[in-house]
Amino acid sequence: MCQMSVVLDKDGKRERIMDAVARLEVTDGGVTINALFESPITVPAAFVREIDFLDGVVVLSTTAS
Numbered sequence: 001m002c003q004m005s006v007v008l009d010k011d012g013k014r015e016r017i018m019d020a021v022a023r024l025e026v027t028d029g030g031v032t033i034n035a036l037f038e039s040p041i042t043v044p045a046a047f048v049r050e051i052d053f054l055d056g057v058v059v060l061s062t063t064a065s
Contacts, residue, residue: 006033009049009061017041017060024048024058031060 004021007014018041023034030044043060050059 003035004051004056004058006058006060008043008046009059011063014059017043024065 003019004018005019006024008017008023018033018035020035021033022036024047025032025034027042030041030042031048032040032044034040043044043062045062046060047049047062048058051057052059055059
């Protein structure tokens with residue numbers, strides 16, 4: 001099983017949102033992430049900016065720049 005970390009890019013600064021993410025779902029309202037033993041978190045109006053499979057990191061953003 002390959003679990004990822006999810007970070008949110010805010011004006012060039014990355015804030016870690018959740019580690020050991022097992023599921024990520026893109027919805028109309030944003031991105032919902034789930035870890036095995038934590039409650040799901042929805043990041044409103046977010047989109048996936050980058051996925052680094054080698055480092056195991058998903059970068060979310062809420063701005064298109």
